Amino acid sequence: xxxxxxxxxxxxxxxxxxxxxxxxxxxxxxxxxxxxxxxxxxxxxxxxxxxxxxxxxxxxxxxxxxxxxxxxxxxxxxxxxxxxxxxxxxxxxxxxxxxxxxxxxxxxxxxxxxxxxxxxxxxxxxxxxxxxxxxxxxxxxxxxxxxxxxxxxxxxxxxxxxxxxxxxxxxxxxxxxxxxxxxxxxxxxxxxxxxxxxxxxxxxxxxxxxxxxxxxxxxxxxxxxxxxxxxxxxxxxxx
DNA sequence: AATAGCCACAACCGCGATACT
DNA sequence: TAGTATCGCGGTTGTGGCTAT
Numbered sequence: 667x668x669x670x671x672x673x674x675x676x677x678x679x680x681x682x683x684x685x686x687x688x689x690x691x692x693x694x695x696x697x698x699x700x701x702x703x704x705x706x707x708x709x710x711x712x713x714x715x716x717x718x719x720x721x722x723x724x725x726x727x728x729x730x731x732x733x734x735x736x737x738x739x740x741x742x743x744x745x746x747x748x749x750x751x752x753x754x755x756x757x758x759x760x761x762x763x764x765x766x767x768x769x770x771x772x773x774x775x776x777x778x779x780x781x782x783x784x785x786x787x788x789x790x791x792x793x794x795x796x797x798x799x800x801x802x803x804x805x806x807x808x809x810x811x812x813x814x815x816x817x818x819x820x821x822x823x824x825x826x827x828x829x830x831x832x833x834x835x836x837x838x839x840x841x842x843x844x845x846x847x848x849x850x851x852x853x854x855x856x857x858x859x860x861x862x863x864x865x866x867x868x869x870x871x872x873x874x875x876x877x878x879x880x881x882x883x884x885x886x887x888x889x890x891x892x893x894x895x896x897x898x899x900x901x902x903x904x905x
Numbered sequence: 906a907a908t909a910g911c912c913a914c915a916a917c918c919g920c921g922a923t924a925c926t
Numbered sequence: 927t928a929g930t931a932t933c934g935c936g937g938t939t940g941t942g943g944c945t946a947t
Contacts, residue, residue, distance in 0.1 A: 675916080675917075676915095676916075676917095677915070677916075678915090678916085710917095712917085712918090713916075713917080716915090716916065716917080717915090717916085720915075720916085721915080721916095763914085763915080763916090764914085767913070767914050767915085768913090768914090770913095770914095771912065771913050771914075772912095772913085
């Protein structure tokens with residue numbers, strides 16, 4: 667009988683986050699089930715995927731939802747139902763989990779209250795959401811999309827330009843630690859941060875980079891993938 | 906200061922869809 | 927074509943922080 671390795675559950679530690687970020691940045695996403703083993707994580711592939719998709723992946727915007735985003739969610743929930751991934755696809759930088767949580771914790775109640783109010787005053791049966799024409803919707807969506815896209819770029823540029831991330835003469839590990847905390851506080855993990863982790867091998871304690879590299883390369887080779895240094899990713903020419 | 910209740914959100918679980926062998 | 931593996935989605939739960947008492 668094959669003994670199932672111990673799999674950790676619950677909240678992710680900073681160390682685990684760093685391992686996952688470092689691994690995915692270096693080798694890309696190739697197989698969620700195999701990845702944790704190579705990355706030195708005692709987590710299920712499912713758990714790793716969730717952590718990456720909902721929290722660690724770059725270009726995620728977290729925190730307060732704008733009024734526009736709220737209206738968009740309410741409108742889309744009304745038209746699409748609880749298809750959170752479809753709704754998230756229309757709200758760049760927001761994850762389906764975030765939207766779902768936001769809906770369940772706040773928007774749902776608000777909609778119920780608004781519906782009750784509108785039911786009690788029949789002359790105002792049309793909600794502000796319903797009043798939006800399809801044209802207005804699409805222009806609003808476009809606005810959100812463009813806005814969030816450029817905002818993401820600006821965030822990265824600001825972080826990269828912020829010299830406090832790399833103070834000269836300071837303890838590098840502390841600096842990177844602060845860097846990480848700050849990024850988490852801002853709910854943003856940029857490529858800049860990820861690259862800085864990779865440049866500091868001591869940040870990935872217990873991670874046998876050489877063994878991982880060999881195993882991963884064997885896997886990629888077996889699956890007819892080759893490494894594209896230009897894009898820093900593995901690609902399969904047959905796909 | 907202690908604690909109960911509430912809230913927000915991260916994470917888990919189960920299941921269906923899809924890909925692969 | 928069937929069986930298996932993997933992925934992605936939506937519902938639900940667990941937990942930590944905040945507030946009121």
